[in-house]
Amino acid sequence: MVVAEQKPFEEILEMIKAYDRLIVAGCKGCVAVCAAGGEKEVRFLASAIRTARKMEGREVEIKEVTLERQCDPEYVEQLRAFVGEYQAILSIACGVGVQYLAEHYREIPALPGVNTTFVGGAEKQGLWTERCQCCGNCVLHLTGGICPITRCSKSLLNGPCGGSSGGKCEIDPEVPCGWQLIIDRLKELGEFERRYLEILPPKDWSTSRDGGPRKVVREDLMK
Amino acid sequence: MRLDCPPNVKIIRLPCTGRIDTIHLLRAFEGGIDGLYVAGCLEGECHFLTGNLQAKRRVEYVKGVLKALGINPERLQMYNLSAAMGSRFVEIAREMTERIRQLGPSPVRTGKGREV
Numbered sequence: 255m256v257v258a259e260q261k262p263f264e265e266i267l268e269m270i271k272a273y274d275r276l277i278v279a280g281c282k283g284c285v286a287v288c289a290a291g292g293e294k295e296v297r298f299l300a301s302a303i304r305t306a307r308k309m310e311g312r313e314v315e316i317k318e319v320t321l322e323r324q325c326d327p328e329y330v331e332q333l334r335a336f337v338g339e340y341q342a343i344l345s346i347a348c349g350v351g352v353q354y355l356a357e358h359y360r361e362i363p364a365l366p367g368v369n370t371t372f373v374g375g376a377e378k379q380g381l382w383t384e385r386c387q388c389c390g391n392c393v394l395h396l397t398g399g400i401c402p403i404t405r406c407s408k409s410l411l412n413g414p415c416g417g418s419s420g421g422k423c424e425i426d427p428e429v430p431c432g433w434q435l436i437i438d439r440l441k442e443l444g445e446f447e448r449r450y451l452e453i454l455p456p457k458d459w460s461t462s463r464d465g466g467p468r469k470v471v472r473e474d475l476m477k
Numbered sequence: 478m479r480l481d482c483p484p485n486v487k488i489i490r491l492p493c494t495g496r497i498d499t500i501h502l503l504r505a506f507e508g509g510i511d512g513l514y515v516a517g518c519l520e521g522e523c524h525f526l527t528g529n530l531q532a533k534r535r536v537e538y539v540k541g542v543l544k545a546l547g548i549n550p551e552r553l554q555m556y557n558l559s560a561a562m563g564s565r566f567v568e569i570a571r572e573m574t575e576r577i578r579q580l581g582p583s584p585v586r587t588g589k590g591r592e593v
Binding site for chain 2: 258297302305311
Protein backbone atom coordinates (compact mmCIF):
# COMPACT_ATOMS: atom_id res chain seq x y z
CA MET A 255 0.00 0.00 0.00
CA VAL A 256 0.95 3.66 -0.25
CA VAL A 257 1.97 4.69 3.25
CA ALA A 258 1.47 8.24 4.43
CA GLU A 259 1.68 10.13 7.69
CA GLN A 260 -0.17 13.19 8.83
CA LYS A 261 1.57 16.52 8.49
CA PRO A 262 2.22 18.38 11.75
CA PHE A 263 -0.90 20.25 12.94
CA GLU A 264 1.02 23.54 12.93
CA GLU A 265 1.74 23.12 9.21
CA ILE A 266 -1.87 22.21 8.39
CA LEU A 267 -3.26 25.15 10.37
CA GLU A 268 -0.89 27.52 8.59
CA MET A 269 -1.93 26.07 5.21
CA ILE A 270 -5.66 26.61 5.84
CA LYS A 271 -5.52 29.89 7.72
CA ALA A 272 -7.10 31.88 4.89
CA TYR A 273 -10.18 29.64 4.69
CA ASP A 274 -13.35 29.51 6.78
CA ARG A 275 -15.27 26.90 4.78
CA LEU A 276 -13.34 23.75 4.16
CA ILE A 277 -13.78 20.18 2.94
CA VAL A 278 -11.65 17.62 4.76
CA ALA A 279 -11.51 14.70 2.35
CA GLY A 280 -10.29 11.26 3.34
CA CYS A 281 -9.78 8.11 1.30
CA LYS A 282 -10.85 4.55 2.17
CA GLY A 283 -7.86 3.05 0.32
CA CYS A 284 -4.23 2.74 1.42
CA VAL A 285 -4.18 5.78 3.73
CA ALA A 286 -7.13 4.39 5.72
CA VAL A 287 -5.21 1.17 6.31
CA CYS A 288 -2.10 3.01 7.47
CA ALA A 289 -4.22 5.23 9.77
CA ALA A 290 -3.28 8.49 8.08
CA GLY A 291 -6.26 9.48 5.95
CA GLY A 292 -9.32 7.30 6.52
CA GLU A 293 -12.72 8.16 7.96
CA LYS A 294 -11.42 8.13 11.53
CA GLU A 295 -8.57 10.48 10.71
CA VAL A 296 -10.96 12.83 8.90
CA ARG A 297 -13.06 13.07 12.07
CA PHE A 298 -10.02 13.65 14.25
CA LEU A 299 -8.41 16.25 12.00
CA ALA A 300 -11.69 18.15 11.55
CA SER A 301 -12.18 18.22 15.31
CA ALA A 302 -8.59 19.47 15.80
CA ILE A 303 -9.08 22.25 13.25
CA ARG A 304 -12.37 23.36 14.84
CA THR A 305 -10.72 23.33 18.27
CA ALA A 306 -7.82 25.47 17.06
CA ARG A 307 -10.20 27.92 15.41
CA LYS A 308 -12.38 28.23 18.50
CA MET A 309 -9.25 29.26 20.38
CA GLU A 310 -8.82 32.12 17.94
CA GLY A 311 -12.48 33.03 18.29
CA ARG A 312 -12.95 32.34 14.60
CA GLU A 313 -15.54 29.91 13.26
CA VAL A 314 -14.76 27.36 10.58
CA GLU A 315 -17.26 25.23 8.71
CA ILE A 316 -15.93 21.81 7.83
CA LYS A 317 -17.51 19.23 5.56
CA GLU A 318 -16.18 15.81 6.51
CA VAL A 319 -16.16 13.34 3.64
CA THR A 320 -14.33 10.09 2.93
CA LEU A 321 -14.28 8.79 -0.62
CA GLU A 322 -13.98 5.16 -1.60
CA ARG A 323 -10.76 6.12 -3.39
CA GLN A 324 -9.35 9.48 -4.43
CA CYS A 325 -7.35 7.97 -7.29
CA ASP A 326 -10.36 7.13 -9.46
CA PRO A 327 -12.30 9.83 -11.33
CA GLU A 328 -15.73 8.36 -10.60
CA TYR A 329 -15.22 8.63 -6.84
CA VAL A 330 -13.56 12.05 -7.01
CA GLU A 331 -16.61 13.22 -8.93
CA GLN A 332 -18.76 12.61 -5.83
CA LEU A 333 -17.70 15.97 -4.35
CA ARG A 334 -19.23 17.85 -7.29
CA ALA A 335 -22.62 18.44 -5.63
CA PHE A 336 -21.28 20.58 -2.80
CA VAL A 337 -17.73 21.61 -3.71
CA GLY A 338 -18.93 25.06 -4.80
CA GLU A 339 -19.98 25.91 -1.23
CA TYR A 340 -16.41 25.62 0.08
CA GLN A 341 -13.18 27.60 -0.27
CA ALA A 342 -10.64 24.76 -0.25
CA ILE A 343 -10.26 20.99 -0.02
CA LEU A 344 -7.85 19.57 2.52
CA SER A 345 -7.14 16.05 1.28
CA ILE A 346 -5.61 13.48 3.56
CA ALA A 347 -5.27 10.92 0.79
CA CYS A 348 -1.87 10.26 -0.77
CA GLY A 349 -0.35 12.72 -3.23
CA VAL A 350 -2.33 11.10 -6.03
CA GLY A 351 -5.60 11.97 -4.33
CA VAL A 352 -4.62 15.60 -3.78
CA GLN A 353 -3.65 15.94 -7.45
CA TYR A 354 -6.84 14.26 -8.67
CA LEU A 355 -8.90 16.69 -6.61
CA ALA A 356 -6.87 19.60 -7.96
CA GLU A 357 -7.37 18.41 -11.54
CA HIS A 358 -11.10 17.85 -11.06
CA TYR A 359 -12.04 20.95 -9.11
CA ARG A 360 -10.21 23.83 -10.70
CA GLU A 361 -12.02 26.64 -8.87
CA ILE A 362 -10.64 25.95 -5.38
CA PRO A 363 -7.26 24.75 -4.09
CA ALA A 364 -6.60 21.15 -3.04
CA LEU A 365 -4.22 21.04 -0.08
CA PRO A 366 -2.22 18.08 1.27
CA GLY A 367 -2.87 17.10 4.88
CA VAL A 368 -0.45 14.16 4.85
CA ASN A 369 3.05 13.46 3.64
CA THR A 370 3.03 10.53 1.23
CA THR A 371 5.95 8.54 2.51
CA PHE A 372 6.55 5.24 0.68
CA VAL A 373 5.15 2.03 -0.75
CA GLY A 374 5.31 -0.54 2.00
CA GLY A 375 3.39 -2.63 4.45
CA ALA A 376 2.53 -3.07 8.12
CA GLU A 377 5.09 -5.00 10.17
CA LYS A 378 2.83 -4.86 13.19
CA GLN A 379 0.09 -2.57 14.43
CA GLY A 380 1.43 0.97 14.34
CA LEU A 381 4.61 0.16 12.38
CA TRP A 382 4.92 0.43 8.60
CA THR A 383 8.08 -0.10 6.59
CA GLU A 384 9.16 0.48 3.01
CA ARG A 385 9.32 -2.42 0.57
CA CYS A 386 9.14 -1.04 -2.97
CA GLN A 387 10.49 1.98 -4.82
CA CYS A 388 8.44 1.36 -7.99
CA CYS A 389 11.54 1.11 -10.19
CA GLY A 390 9.36 -0.42 -12.91
CA ASN A 391 11.64 -3.39 -13.56
CA CYS A 392 11.31 -5.99 -10.82
CA VAL A 393 14.30 -8.20 -9.94
CA LEU A 394 12.83 -9.95 -6.89
CA HIS A 395 13.11 -13.34 -8.63
CA LEU A 396 16.89 -12.90 -8.67
CA THR A 397 17.31 -11.72 -5.09
CA GLY A 398 15.32 -14.16 -3.00
CA GLY A 399 12.22 -11.98 -2.87
CA ILE A 400 14.04 -9.14 -1.09
CA CYS A 401 14.33 -5.88 -2.97
CA PRO A 402 17.92 -4.63 -3.31
CA ILE A 403 16.69 -1.26 -4.59
CA THR A 404 14.66 -0.62 -1.43
CA ARG A 405 16.31 -2.62 1.32
CA CYS A 406 19.92 -1.71 0.43
CA SER A 407 20.52 1.92 1.38
CA LYS A 408 22.67 2.34 -1.73
CA SER A 409 20.34 0.31 -3.97
CA LEU A 410 23.27 -1.89 -4.95
CA LEU A 411 22.54 -4.69 -7.39
CA ASN A 412 25.67 -6.59 -6.39
CA GLY A 413 26.17 -6.20 -2.68
CA PRO A 414 26.93 -5.98 0.11
CA CYS A 415 29.26 -3.00 0.36
CA GLY A 416 31.97 -2.43 2.96
CA GLY A 417 29.48 -0.68 5.22
CA SER A 418 27.75 -3.94 6.12
CA SER A 419 28.72 -5.08 9.60
CA GLY A 420 27.17 -7.81 11.73
CA GLY A 421 24.19 -7.92 9.37
CA LYS A 422 23.48 -4.20 9.84
CA CYS A 423 23.85 -1.22 7.56
CA GLU A 424 26.31 1.56 8.30
CA ILE A 425 23.60 4.22 8.07
CA ASP A 426 21.96 3.02 11.30
CA PRO A 427 22.67 0.08 13.61
CA GLU A 428 18.92 -0.65 13.64
CA VAL A 429 18.70 -1.04 9.86
CA PRO A 430 19.42 -4.52 8.52
CA CYS A 431 21.81 -4.76 5.58
CA GLY A 432 19.61 -5.47 2.56
CA TRP A 433 22.24 -7.66 1.00
CA GLN A 434 22.72 -9.65 4.20
CA LEU A 435 18.98 -10.34 4.08
CA ILE A 436 19.27 -11.40 0.44
CA ILE A 437 22.23 -13.72 1.11
CA ASP A 438 20.51 -15.33 4.12
CA ARG A 439 17.37 -15.84 2.09
CA LEU A 440 19.20 -17.29 -0.91
CA LYS A 441 20.90 -19.76 1.43
CA GLU A 442 17.52 -20.75 2.89
CA LEU A 443 16.27 -21.40 -0.62
CA GLY A 444 19.42 -23.34 -1.57
CA GLU A 445 20.04 -20.84 -4.36
CA PHE A 446 23.06 -19.07 -2.91
CA GLU A 447 25.75 -20.65 -5.09
CA ARG A 448 23.73 -20.22 -8.26
CA ARG A 449 22.34 -16.74 -7.66
CA TYR A 450 24.93 -14.90 -5.61
CA LEU A 451 27.84 -15.66 -7.89
CA GLU A 452 25.87 -14.35 -10.83
CA ILE A 453 26.74 -10.67 -11.36
CA LEU A 454 23.69 -8.60 -12.14
CA PRO A 455 24.20 -6.23 -15.09
CA PRO A 456 23.66 -2.48 -14.71
CA LYS A 457 19.95 -1.79 -14.32
CA ASP A 458 17.89 -0.11 -16.99
CA TRP A 459 16.54 2.87 -15.06
CA SER A 460 14.46 4.16 -17.97
CA THR A 461 11.49 2.32 -16.43
CA SER A 462 12.00 4.27 -13.23
CA ARG A 463 11.71 8.03 -12.72
CA ASP A 464 14.50 8.73 -15.23
CA GLY A 465 12.02 8.69 -18.10
CA GLY A 466 9.66 11.29 -16.57
CA PRO A 467 6.10 10.56 -15.42
CA ARG A 468 5.17 6.98 -16.28
CA LYS A 469 1.97 5.44 -17.52
CA VAL A 470 0.48 1.99 -17.86
CA VAL A 471 -1.76 1.32 -20.85
CA ARG A 472 -4.18 -1.60 -21.08
CA GLU A 473 -6.05 -1.23 -24.35
CA ASP A 474 -8.17 -4.32 -23.64
CA LEU A 475 -9.71 -2.48 -20.67
CA MET A 476 -10.29 0.81 -22.46
CA LYS A 477 -13.73 1.97 -23.54
CA MET B 478 -15.41 6.92 54.36
CA ARG B 479 -18.05 9.50 53.35
CA LEU B 480 -15.70 11.43 51.08
CA ASP B 481 -17.09 14.02 48.69
CA CYS B 482 -15.92 14.38 45.10
CA PRO B 483 -15.74 18.01 43.90
CA PRO B 484 -19.10 18.73 42.20
CA ASN B 485 -17.38 19.93 39.02
CA VAL B 486 -16.16 16.41 38.19
CA LYS B 487 -18.48 14.63 35.83
CA ILE B 488 -17.95 10.91 35.64
CA ILE B 489 -18.40 9.08 32.34
CA ARG B 490 -18.42 5.34 32.88
CA LEU B 491 -16.85 2.96 30.39
CA PRO B 492 -16.47 -0.82 30.47
CA CYS B 493 -12.68 -0.41 30.20
CA THR B 494 -10.32 2.49 29.46
CA GLY B 495 -9.28 0.48 26.40
CA ARG B 496 -12.60 1.59 24.88
CA ILE B 497 -11.38 5.18 24.78
CA ASP B 498 -10.48 6.45 21.36
CA THR B 499 -8.41 9.57 20.72
CA ILE B 500 -11.44 11.28 19.15
CA HIS B 501 -13.35 10.97 22.47
CA LEU B 502 -10.61 12.89 24.25
CA LEU B 503 -10.21 15.53 21.55
CA ARG B 504 -13.96 16.11 21.17
CA ALA B 505 -14.18 16.91 24.89
CA PHE B 506 -11.64 19.69 24.38
CA GLU B 507 -13.37 20.85 21.21
CA GLY B 508 -16.52 21.16 23.32
CA GLY B 509 -14.66 23.51 25.65
CA ILE B 510 -13.94 21.30 28.64
CA ASP B 511 -11.32 22.74 31.03
CA GLY B 512 -9.70 19.47 31.99
CA LEU B 513 -10.11 15.74 31.57
CA TYR B 514 -8.63 12.71 33.23
CA VAL B 515 -8.83 9.05 32.47
CA ALA B 516 -9.03 6.78 35.51
CA GLY B 517 -7.95 3.30 34.54
CA CYS B 518 -7.15 0.17 36.49
CA LEU B 519 -3.67 -0.38 37.90
CA GLU B 520 -1.12 -1.34 35.29
CA GLY B 521 -0.88 -5.10 35.00
CA GLU B 522 -4.37 -5.49 36.48
CA CYS B 523 -6.49 -4.98 33.36
CA HIS B 524 -9.30 -7.52 33.11
CA PHE B 525 -8.85 -7.34 29.32
CA LEU B 526 -5.06 -7.53 29.71
CA THR B 527 -3.92 -4.34 27.94
CA GLY B 528 -6.89 -1.94 27.89
CA ASN B 529 -5.33 0.53 30.35
CA LEU B 530 -1.96 0.38 28.58
CA GLN B 531 -3.59 1.22 25.26
CA ALA B 532 -5.47 4.06 26.94
CA LYS B 533 -2.17 5.38 28.30
CA ARG B 534 -0.68 5.53 24.80
CA ARG B 535 -3.77 7.25 23.43
CA VAL B 536 -3.75 9.82 26.24
CA GLU B 537 -0.08 10.51 25.49
CA TYR B 538 -0.86 10.93 21.78
CA VAL B 539 -3.67 13.39 22.46
CA LYS B 540 -1.49 15.33 24.92
CA GLY B 541 0.91 15.83 21.99
CA VAL B 542 -1.96 16.99 19.78
CA LEU B 543 -3.20 19.44 22.44
CA LYS B 544 0.29 20.90 22.72
CA ALA B 545 0.49 21.31 18.94
CA LEU B 546 -2.88 23.07 18.97
CA GLY B 547 -1.77 25.39 21.78
CA ILE B 548 -3.71 23.85 24.68
CA ASN B 549 -1.74 23.05 27.85
CA PRO B 550 -1.37 19.24 27.82
CA GLU B 551 -1.54 19.27 31.62
CA ARG B 552 -5.29 19.60 31.16
CA LEU B 553 -5.36 15.92 30.21
CA GLN B 554 -4.08 13.23 32.57
CA MET B 555 -4.24 9.51 33.07
CA TYR B 556 -4.40 7.94 36.53
CA ASN B 557 -4.29 4.31 37.55
CA LEU B 558 -6.16 3.02 40.57
CA SER B 559 -8.25 0.02 41.53
CA ALA B 560 -11.99 -0.10 42.13
CA ALA B 561 -11.27 -0.58 45.85
CA MET B 562 -9.33 2.69 46.19
CA GLY B 563 -12.21 5.05 46.97
CA SER B 564 -10.16 7.54 48.96
CA ARG B 565 -7.54 7.72 46.18
CA PHE B 566 -10.36 8.36 43.70
CA VAL B 567 -11.47 11.40 45.65
CA GLU B 568 -7.88 12.54 46.14
CA ILE B 569 -7.32 12.44 42.38
CA ALA B 570 -10.58 14.32 41.71
CA ARG B 571 -9.47 17.05 44.12
CA GLU B 572 -5.92 17.12 42.76
CA MET B 573 -7.15 17.45 39.18
CA THR B 574 -9.72 20.10 40.13
CA GLU B 575 -7.00 22.15 41.82
CA ARG B 576 -4.66 21.75 38.85
CA ILE B 577 -7.32 22.93 36.39
CA ARG B 578 -8.37 25.77 38.64
CA GLN B 579 -4.81 27.05 38.54
CA LEU B 580 -4.68 26.77 34.74
CA GLY B 581 -7.96 28.66 34.40
CA PRO B 582 -10.65 28.19 31.77
CA SER B 583 -9.88 26.44 28.51
CA PRO B 584 -8.62 28.70 25.71
CA VAL B 585 -11.21 27.01 23.49
CA ARG B 586 -13.91 28.76 25.54
CA THR B 587 -12.14 32.07 26.07
CA GLY B 588 -11.08 32.40 22.42
CA LYS B 589 -7.88 34.14 23.51
CA GLY B 590 -5.54 32.07 21.37
CA ARG B 591 -2.82 29.57 22.30
CA GLU B 592 -1.95 29.14 25.97
CA VAL B 593 1.25 27.19 25.28
